[in-house]
Amino acid sequence: MSRETLIDLLYLFSATTFVLALKGLGSPKHARKGNMLAAFGMLVAIVSTFFKYVDGHKLYHVPLMLLGMFIGLIVAVPVARFVKMTAMPQLVAIFNGVGGGAASLVSITEFVHIKSTHPATYVTLEVLLGVLIGTVSFSGSAIAFAKLQELMTGRPITYPGQQVINGIVGLASVVIIVTILVTASEPLLWVLLALAFVLGVIFVLPIGGADVPVLISLLNAFTGLAVAASGFTLGSNLLIVAGTLVGASGILLTRLMSKAMGRSLANVLFSAFGSNVTASGATDRADGRSVRSGTPEDIAILLGFASRVVFVPGYGLAVSQGQHVLRELAEVLEEKGIEVYYGIHPVAGRMPGHMNVLLAEANVPYEQLVEMDEANSELQTADVCLVVGANDTVNPAATDDKTSPIYGMPIIHADLAENVVFLKRSMRPGFAGIENELLYNPKTTLVFGDAKDTLTKMVAAVKAN
Amino acid sequence: MGNVLLQYATVLMLAIFVGIEIIAKVPSILHTPLMSGSNAIHGVILVGSMLILGGATTNLQEILGFLAVILATLNVVGGFVVTDRMLEMFKPKAKPAAKKEEVAQ
Numbered sequence: 001m002s003r004e005t006l007i008d009l010l011y012l013f014s015a016t017t018f019v020l021a022l023k024g025l026g027s028p029k030h031a032r033k034g035n036m037l038a039a040f041g042m043l044v045a046i047v048s049t050f051f052k053y054v055d056g057h058k059l060y061h062v063p064l065m066l067l068g069m070f071i072g073l074i075v076a077v078p079v080a081r082f083v084k085m086t087a088m089p090q091l092v093a094i095f096n097g098v099g100g101g102a103a104s105l106v107s108i109t110e111f112v113h114i115k116s117t118h119p120a121t122y123v124t125l126e127v128l129l130g131v132l133i134g135t136v137s138f139s140g141s142a143i144a145f146a147k148l149q150e151l152m153t154g155r156p157i158t159y160p161g162q163q164v165i166n167g168i169v170g171l172a173s174v175v176i177i178v179t180i181l182v183t184a185s186e187p188l189l190w191v192l193l194a195l196a197f198v199l200g201v202i203f204v205l206p207i208g209g210a211d212v213p214v215l216i217s218l219l220n221a222f223t224g225l226a227v228a229a230s231g232f233t234l235g236s237n238l239l240i241v242a243g244t245l246v247g248a249s250g251i252l253l254t255r256l257m258s259k260a261m262g263r264s265l266a267n268v269l270f271s272a273f274g275s276n277v278t279a280s281g282a283t284d285r286a287d288g289r290s291v292r293s294g295t296p297e298d299i300a301i302l303l304g305f306a307s308r309v310v311f312v313p314g315y316g317l318a319v320s321q322g323q324h325v326l327r328e329l330a331e332v333l334e335e336k337g338i339e340v341y342y343g344i345h346p347v348a349g350r351m352p353g354h355m356n357v358l359l360a361e362a363n364v365p366y367e368q369l370v371e372m373d374e375a376n377s378e379l380q381t382a383d384v385c386l387v388v389g390a391n392d393t394v395n396p397a398a399t400d401d402k403t404s405p406i407y408g409m410p411i412i413h414a415d416l417a418e419n420v421v422f423l424k425r426s427m428r429p430g431f432a433g434i435e436n437e438l439l440y441n442p443k444t445t446l447v448f449g450d451a452k453d454t455l456t457k458m459v460a461a462v463k464a465n
Numbered sequence: 466m467g468n469v470l471l472q473y474a475t476v477l478m479l480a481i482f483v484g485i486e487i488i489a490k491v492p493s494i495l496h497t498p499l500m501s502g503s504n505a506i507h508g509v510i511l512v513g514s515m516l517i518l519g520g521a522t523t524n525l526q527e528i529l530g531f532l533a534v535i536l537a538t539l540n541v542v543g544g545f546v547v548t549d550r551m552l553e554m555f556k557p558k559a560k561p562a563a564k565k566e567e568v569a570q
Contacts, residue, residue, distance in 0.1 A: 018506050019483060025499045026491040032552040035502050039545040042509065046541075049515045059519030061527060068518070068531050069511075072538025080546035088497070091547055096504050099540035105533035106513045109526050113517075122470065217500050224507045228480075232473055234513050240473055241480045242509040248484030249503055253496060260493055344494075352496035360554035371493075 003051065010048040011238040017041025018242050022249060045238060085358055086318045089350045090148035093216045096223055097141025103226035104134030104193075110233050111189055121181055126232040128177045131189070132196045134226035137219045139200030144212050144219065147204075148350065154209025162206060163270070169199050203269075210392065211268045213351040214257045218269075221250025260346040262398070262409035271405075291427070294445040296454050299386075299421050300461030302445075306383035308339045310375060312412050313359065315349050316389020316425065322452035323362035326388060329459050330368065336462075342368050343375025343385075343412050345393035376413050385417035389424070389451050395436045406434055420444040423451045498551045505544025511537035 017037045024034020052059065059065070076095075083091050107130030114123065146152045176192045179185070207215050224246025231239025258265045303309060311330070317323060330340040342364060348355035356369060370378060379385060387394055394414040397404035414420050420443050427439070438444060447454050491499055514537040518530030 014509075018509075019487065021506065022484070022499070022503060023487045025502045026488055026495060028492075028495065031495060031498055031502075032549065035498075035505070035545065035548045035552055038502065038506055039549075042505075042511075042541055042545070045509060045512050046515070049512045052516065052519070054516055054520035059515065061518050061521060061530070064527070064531055065515055065518050065534055068534030069538045072535045073542055076539045076542035077546060080543045080550065085550075088501075088547065088551065091543070092497075092501050092504055095540050095543040095547065096507075098536040099504070099507050099510055099544075102510045102514055102533045102537035102540060103507075105529050105536065106510060106517050109517045109521070109529040109533070112523075112526060112529075113520065217496075220500055220504050220507070223510075224503070227507045227510045227513070228477065230510065230513045232470075234516055235469070235473075236513065236516075237473070237476055239509060239513055240476050242506055244477050244480035245484040246503045246507040248481040249488040250500070252485050252488055253491075253500060253503075256491070256493070257496060260496075346493040351500070353494040354497055356494045357497065357551050357554045 004053070007048045007052055008237075010044055011236075014041040014045035014048075015238055015241040017044075018245060022245060085361055086315075086321075086350075087149070088354065088357070089213055089216065090145045092351075093141045093145045093148065093212075093219075096216065096220045097138050097145065100134045100137025100141060100219070100223040100226055102134075103223060103230050104131050104138060104196075106230045107131045107134060107226070107233065108189065108193065110230070112186065114233075115184060115186060118184070123233060124181055124184065125177070126229050128180060128189075128192065130226050130229035130233065131192060132173060132177065132199075133222050133229065135193060135196035136200040136203065137222040137226060139197045140204045140219050140222075141200075141216070143201055143204040144216055147209055147212050154212075156208040157205040162202075166199075166202050169195060169202060173199060207269065211261075213347075213354075214254055214261070214265070214268050216351075217250060217254040217257055218265075221247050221254060224248075224250055257347075257352055260352055260410075262406075291439055292442075292445050294421075294447055296447060296457035297461045299445065299447060300458045300465060302419060302421070303333060303338070303384055303386075303458070304336065304462060304465045306333075306338055308378070308382045309333060309341075309384045309386060310379055310382045310414075310417065311340065311342045312345070312375070312385060312387045312390050312394055312414055313342060313348060313355055314345075314388065314390025314393060316391075316423075317451050318349060318355075318358050318389070320389065320451040320453075322388065322450075322455050323358055323364070325452055325455040325459060327359075327362050327364050329455055329462065330364070332459055332462050340368060341370050341375065341378050343372065343378070344369055345372050345390070345412050346410075348390060348393055372410060372412055376416065379413055379416040382417040384419045384421060385414040387414055387420065387422045388455070391424075391436055392434060394438060395434060396438055397434065397436070400437075404434060414438060415441060415443065418443070422446045423454050424448055425450065498548055501544065501548040501551060505541060505548055508537060508541030508544050511541050513537075 021034040021038030024030035107127045111127045173195045180188045224243045228243030258268045398406045398409040398411045514533035521527040521530045
């Protein structure tokens, strides 16, 4: 068996592990093994590549290659290991962005490399698509990272004629691609690169913070497609298979995510969701309706008389790092014979499933976590619904108010419970920037302050009673 | 258009269907790990980056290839480590067994 055949067989093995890994990631039982398997497959592919021949010679610059890998390794491991769990979404964004950047660089280099050989038109087209998609993913992910990390405002950034300008930049990119196909001009490649970079930025600017996770999933799929495009250019089945797998599953996943928020993908991407609503929210508040607020001790008494309590955790809980205290509260309540459930909205936190990860980290028993539909049936007989740092996911406007931007989003019906308690920092609307009528409901009591502090006081008060 | 392109196109088409099929029934709690896991998998661009750098004959190609290797390594390593860290949290329900594992590590 020749060397090349052996390497190709090893690549085939790697591609198989990737398929099995994605399959495994779909079930809680096999997910971790699946990920390990893919990592192993990746290692096999990388080691095999060292033995490959390019244009009939062994790989040049192997020491430089190892140096590059070493740099990547010593940066990525600590970052991935030690960044807080709440910052997970932006971490995925940034690792996706660098992948898109790499795919784009590969395509650019390949263009410079093959230009002199007058390649067939379709080869040039693959290269240019790789550059365009990879770069959009790179700059788009960078902006998504900045939004989530709050380096810039999480609100949608809009300006007059936005859609038109985006359209023009997109059209210009297509024109440049066609021109390069005809003229094989290298300077124009750099123009395309710049345009793609701008396109990524202006594509992401109007997307509000709450929608950024859906966007990251889409950009993830883009990077996959860019990788597949470079696979065509390099003639690598491995890159084509892996890139396409990610591209196809990523686009489907993106649609599933927007569905979980009750919206279409187009609505997520182009509606500048949440940009106008703060104004109307402010006027609503100006009518001076009162809310009822209470102390942690009041709530502790309320909880002490309950027989069934449902917690609805949101991102605010994670920010205050209150998960452990919340679990403690659940434990002391259970000791008193009170049933406790955690109702998890599919998009609680900043990404679908994010809240499950955060609560699991705090050792909350898996069986107490109930998904939205089950939570809603539990709530009908619940005495208290304790909403901790959540807002949009319990906003009744999603079912009652046809004019609300979140109309149609499935929510947890906190208002079904006898009593609703909100632990909130302030009266500020949630991530989507929409006023919540439930706060003014006579059933509702608000406890202002840091969620973790409030919970700690409540635990002490429940214990003392 | 050569036969090679046709062969690649066949692979592409099949991979699209596989990609859609295998994630069609994923529960929403696993959406985030799945996204992160597939993020790691497209880090396979590292193989492409290695081939580019390994075939570089000019300074420009060398610089671009070197940058690509660094970025792709970040993608691969970061992707897998983050995913593993997320999935670490989804331990099986039998708590004592999970504790034992920790001790073993």
